[in-house]
Amino acid sequence: MSSQPVYLSHPSSLDHDTGEHPERVRRIEAIDAALEARDWLGYERISSPAVEPSVLQRVHGPEHIERIAAASRVGGAQLDPDTFVSAGSYTAALHAAGGAVELVRRLMGEGPRQVGFSAHRPPGHHAVPDRAMGFCLFNSIAVAARHAIAELGLERVLILDWDVHHGNGTNDIFWDTDEVLFASIHQLPLYPGSGSAGEMGEGRGHGYTVNLPVPPRSGDEAFVSLVRDIVTPLARIYRPQLLLVSAGFDAHADDPLADCTVSDAGFGLMTELVRELGAELGAPVGCVLEGGYDVDALARCVTLTMETLAAGGASAHGGAPGLDAIPVHPLATAALDRLRPFWPGLA
């Protein structure tokens, strides 16, 4: 297995012009500058292709896709109070979804890689099949997971969403299937308002949607404990063949759009847990950028996440308290009680 990690990006991310919106061009510029200063951390840089229509249509209907294309053709549109399209947005969104798909292809394909990161705008996890929403046009991580299942023959994909907002789009897209285990840690109450603990999927998917809401002011102790004490044991039972992370960094203490208090080190610890889980299960780990609106914290935390992913053993959160210093959080205890009926093997 090749050990060189992959970084997927495309200059079209800079053409999704949202002006002074929090989800702005500067986010990608800051990430790129931070990574360039670190010589890209040894990652192989790959230019993300545009997603093929047939791959995108596994999640999004042709009417929704055409609505975004048409809005870009006429120079832009406001789709809802939060969500804007500019002339370059359709192309940017095609490459954002294409980056996530290419990430999965690289992780699962010939000469498989163990870890990778796809960093694009616009983000994706709020987009539902027939509608853009919450800064998101196409649900890139969902498109990538569907591709992994439909085209690459995977039977079990884990999507961990640690963006501070509920990944309602991903939640809905995989609501009734057990082919994706969707686990989301998010602040509630907060936009979009969904993602309560009782929303657990239905039919074959009952119990495979795991919503882990946390109250405002939750920080490292809650987020890290939920990854270590809920997501990790669930994954040991589920045995995913691929681990995808909806990697938003807006749970950070400095973020202007939410009220959580995760530190840089907290993101490093969550990444370490996911990396170790992937190693234990023999499953590659791919991160797809979602939110994160304090550009300095975003650039630092993307860098730390990529550094930790690639570290494979030595942890990159230097100096900060390690995992052992974080106790089992009461929210994790409550989640275990709630999930045991669906997951009998859960300790």
Ligand SMILES: [Zn+2]
């Ligand atoms: Zn978010």
